[in-house]
Amino acid sequence: MSDEHLKLTLKALKDRFGIHESQFMKYPPTMEAGPEQIVGICKMLLDEFGFNFLCELTAVDYWPQEEPRFNIIYGFYSHAENERIAVRVPLKGDHPSLPTIEGIYHGANWHERELWDMFGIFFEGHSDLRRIIMPHDWEGHPLRKDYPLGYEEPQFTFNYDEIDQRKHHARYEEA
């Protein structure tokens, strides 16, 4: 119930993984780590410091910035100590990938599927990385910043074939 445990955790993370604190997030206290470290960090947080609850897993796209283009945010909560902590993982490039933490926190499964669906972030070793919210034949990753917020293009005679090729399932057939 005190800050002691949180300070101890942050210090252990700094010492063992050589990562630094990020001031960008106002709450909760956040560390910035590399994608290869995340599994080790999760194991340590769960086994040694009792952060047993994955409360948040999401991503942000900083397009057109390339390095890093994405940030993944992991949020952890400890029921025993009543503390929250977050880890931000910057990712480079348009097709980033990082290891899954599904084996440590089962609750990450759907969150990672959502990130694959919405941002196109690939999770290595994920047991079931299918699209979750969008239809399974959808193209593109809607929450990326370079994905336009737009509407369906109307099908006229001049672009009928072009759209028909992409969306043959929407074809009008006379009964």
Place this chain on the structure above:
Amino acid sequence: MQEPLEVNYQELQHLVSERALKGETVLLNMGPQHPSTHGVLRLLLELDGEVIINCIPDIGFLHTGIEKNMESKRWEMAEVMTDRTDYLNTTGNNLAYCLALERLAELDVPPRAQAVRVILVELERISNHLVWLGTHALDLAAMSMFLYCFREREAILDIKEMCSGQRMMTTYFRPGGLWRDIPAEFEIAVRRFIRMFPGRIKEYEALLKKNPIFMDRTRNIGKISAQDAINLSCSGPVLRGSGVAYDVRKAQPYSGYEQYDFMIPTGTHGDVYDRYQVRMEELRQSLRIIQQALDKLPYGPFRSNNRKYVPPPRAELGTSMEAVIHHFKLWTEGFTIPAGAVYQPVESPKGELGFYVESDGGNQPYRVHMRTPSFVHLQALPFMCKGHLVADLVGIIGSIDIVLGDCDR
């Protein structure tokens, strides 16, 4: 003729058992238009006779791109979209969003606004639990509950309408306080409700608590241990039903919840019946909170005085040039929020609702992510329903209290 678009058999191979591929078990589609799935949820069931071997939820039928849409709206406009996610807990979503913004902007909220927020959010919790109780009982063949629950819910909707002019999608909470002060008859209406409601809870329990049909269909059904529930990130009544007394209102109080005296009800077995009991007790605890908040409802301003975020009172516009400028700025370009990010959890009736809000310093959110309880709890559904009958699945879906708008966003 085109082949209908269906999920490929190979794609599902790793999800179903060997026996399904050999044809020994049956794959059955439940939903997305099944009334007991509480919306448009599709479940692919693998059945051996009537026993569920495996359950594969398929969500996304109600995806409306709310998170994407919010990125192109101004801060105050984006709030309107939060109502539409969990449409049974609209004020609760507004509260989470406003708290996140207030934390980012370091905006103060006067005590009166905080108390009114607590009252309305607790009323909303009761209203949400009433819809849950009605539909859950309806799924388990107790039809009359539905009618009684909606009768009481009507009173809560009337109170919300009285405050905000809207019955459901209120957007009554604004960053920095409330849209307007509560009307004079608000207190009378709420007091009338909390006088009437304890008796009604007794009536509900008389119908269900010791009802042998209800007990048969809920006890030892859909069990989940505390360990599994935590590992699957369950929260709210699902986690409390398994015996973990975790409630964000107590653990990390917001909006002045630390002033109120209330209990966190917990169950022991983690089955459907325990979740039912937890929620019924929560109705009483919510009434306690409303009573306390109403008794010491402070007078004073109902919104912050920070004119960079909150519009000036109408009367000032005629006398103060500064007020006109602030008004003009707020109505033309909105307010900006300093760059930064925050994760703000609140206790929604369904569990922990978290808003991750990121600002790049502009007048629109850079990214909003809602960690919604329905999404997370639906993930735990396959773990709860394995080995049960199809008829029990309906009860389990009801007991985790999902709203598909909340799940698909």
